[in-house]
Amino acid sequence: MFFRHRRLALISALAATAVVLSACSGSAEPGPSTGTGEPDSNATLHVGLVLEPTNLDIRHTSGAALEQILIDNIYEGLVSRTQENEIEGRLASDYEVSDDGLTYTFTLNDGVVFHDGTPLTSADVVSSYETVRTDATVQGNAEFASVASITAPDPTTVQIVLSAPNQNFLFALTGPAGLVFKTGDTTDLKTAENGTGPFTLSRWNKGSTITFARNDEYWGDPVSVAEVEFQYIPDFTAGVNAALAGDVDVLTAVDPNLASQLEDSGDFTLTKGRTTDKATLAFNNKKAPLDDVRVREALRLAIDHDALIEAVGAGTPLYGPIPELDPGYEDLSDVISYDPERAKELLAEAGQEDLDLTLTIPSFYGTTVPKVLISDFDKVGVNLEVDSVEFPTWLEDVYTNKDYDLSFVLHVEPRDFGNFANPDYYFGYDNAEVQDLYAQALAEVDPDASAKLLAQAARIVSEDHAADWLYNGETITAVSPIVSGFPEDSINSRINLADVTVSSAD
Template sequence: MTTDPASAGGTDQSLEELGAANASKRKRRNITIGVVAGIVVVGGAGAATAIALNQPPADPTSEVTFAVQLLPDNLDIRTTSGAALDQLLIDNVYEGLVSRDASGKISPSLAKEWTVSDDSLTYTFTLNPGTTFSNGDELTSADVVWSIEDLIDNERKDFEALASIDTITAEGDETVVITLSTPDPTLLYNLAGRPGLVLDEDADNDLQTTAIGSGPFLLDEFTAGDSVVLTRNADYWGEKAKIGTAVFQLYADTNAILNALNEGAVQFGAVDKNLQAQIADNDAFTLEEGFASDKFTLAFNNKAEPFTDVRVRKAVRAAIDHDAIIEALGGGKTLYGPIVDSDPGYEDLSSVAPFDPATARQLLSDAGYADGLDLTLTVPSFYGTTVTDLLTSQLAEVGITLTVDQVEFSTWLNDVYTNHDYQLSIVDHAEARDFYNWANPDYYFGYDNAEVQALWKEATTATDEATYAEKLKQAARIVSEDAAADWLYNPTTLVAVDKRLSGVSVDSTSSRLDVTAASFTE
């Protein structure tokens, strides 16, 4: 594979979700649209959406194919890790009380409105009337209560995000009341993600291969390692989808997507900036930049030597020329801390770890490695070599010999993520507002700092957004000053958008690809 990390999907949540890389091409009767699933990304600040002007009415029977680079091994959104599940199913098939856009703005979904008490401890949600699941069952407040209680009681995926909930009760069929033990400024944001999804209590379907939700699309077909097919829910309780079928087809990398774009098989797809000349003259497309929360992170195993020594961690950081990485990738942003500039708590931390090879050599000498240090970087094989080659040469300049061990993703999951058996690793943490990983000493980073954990607790019990952001900012600075990892870059992905397509945002599509407003005109 020639793809570099900026154009390969991945992420903290992409854990356990990487499907086979090569997509078998399928003949389909209408137009296809491609989007890269685990990558897109950064750039401008606002939702960038393709707009089709002066076009005929959209065809609600049209079939649209989105090219993705990650697919889940199964569809169980309650237990299976992986950003691809969130990306493909949330809002499209499953819904929560509220929804959110790429910038984190909260909007109504199953709940048409809600109120918050003066002490920020009681949230009262009023459901839209007439909501139903795709199997025809009525969706009531009892389903909301059961879904959240089941998540918490059985410790399903991301249940910790709702730890502030004390009680949840149904008052009639259309009112849900949530009381908190402490204020929680992240509650609505978390309810707009996996923890807040509402499932049918009476359904007995196999969640690994089927999905019964309340969204505007139905799950029609799931082929592990190949594709997910959604069809328009003609009985949807809200505004109907504007396309008939959405196909999410797996592609190996952005090179494969670029070929599909130019072949006319794909109308919406991420383009490697270094290869954009190959499509720039194609009049069928516009090129759009979006923003994303992706953080390509050089993880240190903080619980294993030599990274138990802060001097070694700081030496590695000082040896890395982040500007050179951005130049090699053809775009993106430097990143020197665990929070991107579109998330609460961001601060420019470039002064914490400037490129300084001389300081790196001195730190290594002080730590007892004046004669050199051998390190192993374990990285999923679907990442390319652009960044790892740069790191190898940059670290060599300060006396560090880096051995790059490219492994199958299943091996990475077992050895690095689960068993924490590694020295260095690279992964794309794509999720927004995921600072909680740095407050969890059991996470694969192995980072354990009581002050950071205390600040995280203060942030998540704040009664206002300003305090929440300030506490996160303080905690993020400590994490960076402690050299808990190195944040290599915040990637930028260029997206080619067919001029006939509208209603699909190019922002943060690696974590959420909402096609409910997608519209295509011939």
């Protein structure tokens, strides 16, 4: 089950975020998403996105393209998460976790109704979560592996009991696994919906737009726009042209190479948003000569990370496997630096002065990162060949068969440190101390204590040079001055539109 879940998650995550790495250069200055004038409650917000969902069935279809627009807007769970990845109540007005970390008790908000007018009760939560727990085809099934029971003591209370503590369980409920659906609903979720969120699905013009309408019967605070139209524009240049023509009020996933066009127009504010995207240069830890820590360290020392980030056009330095938005983050810049001379010394010590390596990379990532790595490695006597392959080939050769030297992908999932605690993962990294610390972190009921254990494990992983993290990805968003409250962080996985307003243009 682990491998099936991981494979689906990786496929969807890579497909959803490959777009941000195609650029070569560019810049954007952070700025507030602040509108001018009075909010227009009858306004339509036009948002440009890149990746369109293949269908709308978030229960059975993996993909950030679905989560990005459906969670919190159409569907809701007991809990959700902020842009900073902090957990907060949603359908649950309150929740408690027992001292032993095994029992989760949720109290539902009053007056919650599905879009078809049916009141939500705890029975709907139980049936939704039982389906996740028992049906391997449902998204989140793996996250419910430790769930022992799900019960409804009364119409407004839900109790979930785990067989073992799991620090990540509550966070899992902020994703597809935690969404609540009407018991026995016959809605065709591929093309329609029946959620509880502040928007309803108005129409879907496949290949073009998806439109949401304000849910005037929403149980919580009503949203401030009448409609949201998501325009799917997979071509970056076309997206910029649409923005400059006034066809969209917000353009997400702006190509850094094209950002200056929007900035220079004076019609948009550009924001840089934090993500959990880890631009990972994977080392095959089980394959010579990369099974030698000296070789792995030398490769990291050879990379001018600042220059690489400048070439990519967006990103911040990352020296370990946990990004800033995840528990356990620590600045690990003391572990590694740019030192090509020391890299040469280590390669000599390892008897690898004239080293030939191959970088296997999915072709949709472009050539910017490979070109920088070729140049940097050449300076320390490493000849890097690049094998640019179609994604299915990468999945087969690298991810499944582990037949590679180096690889590059953007690992976007939050809280995925467990990859380094799994010796069967394609990294091939096997460290018993890291595995033990990760197990302790999951079993630890105190979040702060758990984060400290994760930080310890992450430092070991970085000191072992199990991989290199070229940068922590950023997303560039262009926002019109008439728009206020549009999210900046984590929008490649979640766009909560609850606080967005659109003002009348002057």
